[in-house]
Amino acid sequence: MAITTINIASATGTNWLKEAQQSIADSASPGGLLGALQDATAANKGSIRAFLAQSQNNTNAFAQISQSSQSAAGALAAQMSATAIQKLQAERIALAQKMNPLQTNYSAGPGLDPVIYFEDGGSIDTSSNIMTLASGKQVDTTTGLEYHEPGSLISLANGAYLDTKNNILTSADGSKIDTVTGLTITV
Numbered sequence: 001m002a003i004t005t006i007n008i009a010s011a012t013g014t015n016w017l018k019e020a021q022q023s024i025a026d027s028a029s030p031g032g033l034l035g036a037l038q039d040a041t042a043a044n045k046g047s048i049r050a051f052l053a054q055s056q057n058n059t060n061a062f063a064q065i066s067q068s069s070q071s072a073a074g075a076l077a078a079q080m081s082a083t084a085i086q087k088l089q090a091e092r093i094a095l096a097q098k099m100n101p102l103q104t105n106y107s108a109g110p111g112l113d114p115v116i117y118f119e120d121g122g123s124i125d126t127s128s129n130i131m132t133l134a135s136g137k138q139v140d141t142t143t144g145l146e147y148h149e150p151g152s153l154i155s156l157a158n159g160a161y162l163d164t165k166n167n168i169l170t171s172a173d174g175s176k177i178d179t180v181t182g183l184t185i186t187v
Helices: 016-029 032-039 045-101
Strands: 113-118 124-125 130-132 139-140 152-153 160-164 167-172 174-178
Touching: none
Parallel strands: none
Antiparallel strands: 113 124, 124 130, 130 139, 152 160, 160 167, 167 174
């Protein structure tokens, strides 16, 4: 039987007495391949069986160590990835806040007058977006189309409509007829 050296003191350990006791316990029952070979001596009956059992135990231990290392490496990679993403998001948020600072002293300027009058007699009603020309014609300022008061319109089945306020019939093709005189209106 070989004499094993026992490390009973460590200058780097915080508890040298505990390390010494652990070292003595470890040397009493050697493990690993040397322990398996020591168990497989001629003095032990069934030494091949003991050797193979010990080898299987060692193989399982190595597999567990390898699997634990792989799991730990995967967890570390995932943690590093999450940390990198959080750092990148924080940098982008900081950059966006730097590029678009919040305005704290902003106050809305005075709004438009409800009605703006022009020198030629026309006007714009800014609350309803209707411009009235000097001739009396009304135009919707958002669409640019002629405005007709909804209450004065009668819609016909073929797409034509009758403006009862101005007595004008507008046909589906856009031609206009004065309903009082029956004449076609050309502009």
